[in-house]
Amino acid sequence: MAPAASAFTRSRPVRSRHLLAVCIGGLLGAPAVLADEGMWTLDNLPKAALQSQYGFKPDQAWIDHAMQASVRLAGGCSGSFVSPDGLVLTNAHCVVGCVQGLSSAERDLQNDGFVARAREEELQCPAEELNVLREITDVSGRLASAAAGKQGQAYVDARNAEKSRIESECVGDDEAKTRCDVVELYNGGQQHLYRYHRYSDVRLVFSPEYSVGFFGGDPDNFNFPRYNLDAALLRAYEDGKPAQVDHHFTIKPEGAEAGELVMVTGHPGRTQRQLTVAQLETVRDVSLINTLLWLAERRAMLGQYGRSSEEAARQAQSDLTFTDNSYKVVRGQLQALLDPQVFAGKRAEEARLREGVDAAPWNEVEAAQVTARQLAVPYMLLEQGRGFDSRLFGIARTLVRGADERAKPNESRLPEYQEAGQGRLQQTLLSKAPVYPEYEIAKLTWSLTKFRELLGTDDPLVKAVLGTQSPAQVATALVEGSNLADVAERERLWNGGAAAIEASDDPFIRLARIVDAPARAVRKRQESEVSSIESRAATQIAKVRFDKLGTTVYPDATFTLRLSYGDVAGWDENGKPIEPFTTMGGVFARNTGAEPYALPKRWLDAQGRIAQDTPFNFVSTNDIIGGNSGSPVINRDAEVVGLAFDGNIHSLGGNFWYDPRLNRTVSVHSAAIIESLKSVYGADALVEELLQK
Incomplete structure (x- = not known):
């Protein structure tokens, strides 16, 4: 997950804020991005900077190998192939949805x-779905021609x-695997255009106890x-068998060393480093505030x-874990944008x-x-x-909108219902993960209360929506009266299309139909009166940026494959040096027996078998953000x-900038992964598979 914060890291030194403002303000005067900043597309790597700073210049074979050994988890994380038999290394927190979906009160795998x-x-x-990038094609000309001379909703629709046409042509008749x-x-x-190989049969191989993965x-x-x-392990399957992959990384059991060049290949979610000042003000004053308040109350x-x-x-x-994490992230982003020095730097840059x-x-x-x-x-x-915080409502919305959208020509549909994405959409809709009625009622009662409060x-x-009833009464009636927890019923409604939806008396289907028209109206205004204007203007601004800087500046993150580079290094925190490594012995010293510092019995029993000086976690100067979770940290080999x-x-604050003095990526050391599998879990076969060349 995103990194954690201690008391001594919560305030940023004034001199560092000043340095950051100088770096941002001076960006346009430089021929290239400073320090180790950047989430670079693999078809436009800063080879000259890598050669100058680290004496490393990857050739095309290295780049192709890194691209096809890297994996995207469609739900929002990254990973990598680490064996020819489709074994995938990622984070434990990235497989929580899978693990929880396989768990029950009787078998708590989590x-x-x-x-x-x-x-x-x-x-x-x-x-779960895994994507592996195969090809990148520039389709800028086609999009520009299609939208030429159009504005507002006509621009969005075009x-x-x-x-839709481009993606459908790309997928062709191979939707199952493309x-x-x-x-x-x-x-x-x-x-x-990014073309991926798609793996829809993904299996859980290893996941540690929650108290260790989230220690x-x-x-x-x-x-x-x-x-x-x-850390966790998945395996991609095809045709009922472990996938045979041509490209995979090997694990170096000795792991990273201090000062070593390390690169992260992963899929950072979304950054906003190239927004205008006016857009950043909206993010600061509206988006982040609303989200922070929602997360705070949801956490409670x-x-x-x-x-x-x-x-x-x-x-x-x-x-709860992800809500806690998101709250801390959003709060940190808000604090960053409230820093006058940062906004001064952004204004100077603009x-x-x-x-x-x-x-x-502008x-x-x-x-x-x-x-x-x-x-x-x-x-x-x-x-x-967010006014309907319920998995059952999400299912109902997908069914209602799906019936309406699938009746339209493909190019006229909402993007998320077009043919190119149908496989993933149905996989999520028909997931067999359990639905817990009391939990659904609790979430829905709260969110309906917020819905009434805010509107x-x-x-x-x-x-x-509420009529003469309370949020609790409505939530209870919805959940207790619905059959959408039954996967067979979802499949029947999906296959039955508009007629099945029209005939359904499921209360969640009725609710989704009531909400759909107003929600579409708000979406249409957002797209035609805000997004389309921002998109057209951004194209013009980007041309200005290209004229002045070329492509020596990386694009904002878009949950697509990027490479960041840096070195293994700590930092200075108010005059105190923060060393780059921790050891496995340190986790036992930190163990108190009470959450969140309680090691499970399996770890306590294995203490004598673990080499206590094995590196556990480490930090590096790589520039990453959410979505990079599960990314491999690789060396020049x-x-x-x-x-x-x-x-x-x-x-x-990495959503808005990179501060080379203080920003650090936190990673699990490969030696700790091997030592844990061997000495704690006795997973000798997995260790052998991971270490094969």
Whole structure:
């Protein structure tokens, strides 16, 4: 997960803020990005900078190998192939959805851990998908031609239709094994088509106990020193057999060394480093505030539910962990944007970019922020679904919208319902992961309360949803009256299309139909009055950036494959040096026997077998962000020396910039992975598979 924060890392020294403002403000005067900053696409690596700084210049064979050995978990993480038999290394926190979906009150794999000691013991994840990038194609010309001369909704529709055609052509008749995404880079300055090989049969091989994978919990999250075995193993299958892959990384059991060049190949989610100042002000004043308040209250609700029983705590465990994590991330981002020095740097950067060019694109974006602010709350509640925090509601919405959208020509559909993505959509919809009624009622009661609070009791949609009942009464009736927990019923409604939806009396289907039109209306306004204006302006701004800088600046992250480079190094925290490594012996010293510092019995029993001086976690200067979780940390020989799982507290501002003095990536050392599998879990067959050349 994202890194954890301690008391001594919560305040950033004034001199570092000044340095950051200077770095940002001076960016446009430099021919290339400074220090180890950058999440670079693999077709545009900064080879000259790598050669100059580290004496390393990857050739095309190295790049192709790194690209096809790297893996994307479609649910939002990264990973890598680490054996020719489709074995995938990723983070424990990235497989929580799989593990929880396979768990029950009788068999708690999440807290007890899981090791498959033979291939036949590997368990199929309910809704996991792996993607491996095969090809990148520039389709900028096609998108530009399709949208030429258009504005507003016509611009949105034209681009969406052309994207649909491009993706459908790419997938062809191989939907089962191919995924294609049109990706906007440089905020619309370029559009590339990414073609992936798709693995939809993914099985769990190894996951540690929750208390080890998340050791230190929220107090240690985004902090260092750190002592986490945030590592897990999956396996890709094809045609019922382990996938045979041509490219995989090998693990170097000695792991990373201090000062060594290390590279991270992964899929950072989304950064906002190239937004205009006006957009950043909306992010700061509206988006982050709304999200932070929602997360804070959701965290309290989940905590209260979990305290009601041991089983309730298990049901809410992963949601609570990720809500805690998200709260800390968003709070860190907000604190970063509240720093006057940072905004001064951003304004200086924008002023230099605008110098001598037409200011119209920036002015158009600024004008659109008025509407963006007006739509923020209804969009969050209705289109993002935060007013209906329920898995059953999400299922119902997919069924209702799916029936409507699939009746349209492919290019006229909402992007998420177009043919190219149908495989993933159905896989998620028909997941066999259990639904817990009492948990659904608790979440829905809370979110309906927020829905009424934020829109107002007299709002017509609030009246339509709640009528004369309380949120608790409505939530209870919805959950107890629904059959959508039954996978067969979902499949029947999906296959039955509009007629089946029209005939259904399921209360969640009725709710989704009531909410759908207002949600679509808010989405349409957001797209036509905000997103389309921002997108057109961003294309113009990107051209200015290209004219002044070329492509020596990396594009914002887009959950596509990137490479970041750096070295293994600690940092200085208010005059105190932070060493780059922790050891496995340190986790026993940190163990108190009480959560979140309680080691499981299996680890306590293995203490005497573990080499205590084995490196456990380490930090490096790599520039990463959420989505990079599970990324391999590799050396110049393309050997895995670590596994990225977090960042330090200073990296929380990484959504908006990179500070070379303080931003650090936190990783599990490869030696700790091997030592744990061998000495704690007795997984000798897995160790042998990982270490084969």
